Amino acid sequence: MSIQTRRERERAERERLIVTAARELAEAEGWDAVTTRRLAAEIEYSQPVLYSHFKGKGAIMAAVAVQGCADLAQEMRTARTAAKGVREALAAVGEAYTTFGRRRPALYDAMFTHAVDLPFATPEAPAALQEAFGELVQAVEPIAARGDDVGLLTETYWAGLHGLVTLMRSGRLPEEAHEQRLALLIGHFTAGMGAGAETGTD
Amino acid sequence: MSIQTRRERERAERERLIVTAARELAEAEGWDAVTTRRLAAEIEYSQPVLYSHFKGKGAIMAAVAVQGCADLAQEMRTARTAAKGVREALAAVGEAYTTFGRRRPALYDAMFTHAVDLPFATPEAPAALQEAFGELVQAVEPIAARGDDVGLLTETYWAGLHGLVTLMRSGRLPEEAHEQRLALLIGHFTAGMGAGAETGTD
DNA sequence: ACAGATTGGCTAGCACTGCTAGGATTCCTG
DNA sequence: CAGGAATCCTAGCAGTGCTAGCCAATCTGT
Structure with a gap:
């Protein structure tokens, strides 16, 4: 159980990381600059990770x-x-x-x-x-x-x-x-x- | 001179054709459907023709x-x-x-x-x-x-x-x-x- | 402690976008 | 009818959102 919760916690944390990174990037350079590749680089993960959290770019926005x-x-x-x-x-x-x-x-x-x-x-x-x-x-x-x-x-x-x-x-x-x-x-x-x-x- | 004017007239006509095609396509299927390829096909010319009339898609819009x-x-x-x-x-x-x-x-x-x-x-x-x-x-x-x-x-x-x-x-x-x-x-x-x-x- | 199942993340790629360089074809001029 | 010029198309670039399939690290049952 504890392992499960730890993983869920880490996932939730990474999800917050994605959202804040998207927000900061958008506020700094506009939404055009928020590409999935750029965002993935920002959070230091690969692109598909984004899609394991959100259905797509629209959901992140x-x-x-x-x-x-x-x-x-x-x-x-x-x-x-x-x-x-x-x-x-x-x-x-x-x-x-x-x-x-x-x-x-x-x-x-x-x-x-x-x-x-x-x-x-x-x-x-x-x-x-x-x-x-x-x-x-x-x-x-x-x-x-x-x-x-x-x-x-x-x-x-x-x-x-x-x-x-x-x-x-x-x-x-x-x-x-x-x-x-x-x-x-x-x-x-x-x-x-x-x-x-x-x-x-x- | 007459040839020049005829060509200019034809150009202007084609330009109108582009604009109306873009408008009709946009009204029918939304601006997302108005890609340069689609629009070029609609007017029965190739893509680069669009750019000889307009600076880009934004100008057409x-x-x-x-x-x-x-x-x-x-x-x-x-x-x-x-x-x-x-x-x-x-x-x-x-x-x-x-x-x-x-x-x-x-x-x-x-x-x-x-x-x-x-x-x-x-x-x-x-x-x-x-x-x-x-x-x-x-x-x-x-x-x-x-x-x-x-x-x-x-x-x-x-x-x-x-x-x-x-x-x-x-x-x-x-x-x-x-x-x-x-x-x-x-x-x-x-x-x-x-x-x-x-x-x-x- | 070790083999096996499972989860997780990554690499590579697809289909598409706006836009452009370069060559080929057509047209007008002398 | 040859030379020159304007015109238009094919092919391609760099980028987009998104996904399939593999590979490795992790957890499980014995």
Whole structure:
């Protein structure tokens, strides 16, 4: 039994090694540089080892994406809990989100543009993923009007943020005015809120 | 001289042939199916011919993207001019945009997710591209508040639409509630508008 | 402690990609 | 009709994701 568990532990460790190596390589040189050969060299094993852990390159990217979701969730949570009011919380989360997308583009792409074989809008979605979305929900919920479906509103806000990030990162939108665009988006989502809703950060 | 012009005409025709073949193949089977070999077979020439017209596959995709922008611009214009009021126009354009993205995913991807070697937010951007953006601007301009930068507001609205399309198409957002999300986005962009602004469709 | 079964990892290779060099064939010019 | 030039194709390069099959190290039962 002990031998079995040791082997499983070593396997799990190597799996983590693969994922972190893929993430670091992608963040350093982009996903194009993450070839199976390069990745195998990085972890000092041969290519087929990768396929004994993951079904393919896509699965490795998906694993990286899940890690990235955990990071993003944490950054959004930090931003949200540090904000003073509900409008500020929404703004802080939006800024945390877009900052994440700009500062870690490879990670962002793995999470939200590539790697479609992850279940997203279902209960089977990885926990980290639901956490990240949950952070958005918690930021959006207080600004929802009566009768609004909070989930749908959150998805819409998310889409706005995602659009800003991807269009900017691909050069379709100039980087300079990002803050103003973000402010516009947030402004339109918090418009119509009575000033009395300021109380209650959590 | 006449021979020269005939050859140039034939070249231009073949170039159009390449672009339309690429577009049709992409729309039928996705961009992954558009390999240079496959495309060459489709136009009944050998591979290197492609490279005598375009710098590479990316350039071909860019040409397809420009065509797609013209299509999108026209569809948005039709929707906008058929709408009764300014709110309706914004909604109609938004719906035309997202419908385009869903009905012609390959074309949409060439325009807004791949093919980054096109100049976008500059005066050197292709005419079709500026036309498409111009349609958005014309729909957004009437709902802009005093002091709003219409360009920035349009970019923000665009980002919202783009986010909805891409997240939905990649399976991150369920398709069912698309109409509701779109309505939410439009609603938040037209909020705060006095009811008196209804007049003046063009 | 030793033969045998089993697991594990590696070497080599497949089918494919975008792209290019060089030769052959066709075409126009004098 | 010969010479020259433009055009197009065959063949190949370096790289991709992924896999089959062998070889060696490891664990098992006696």
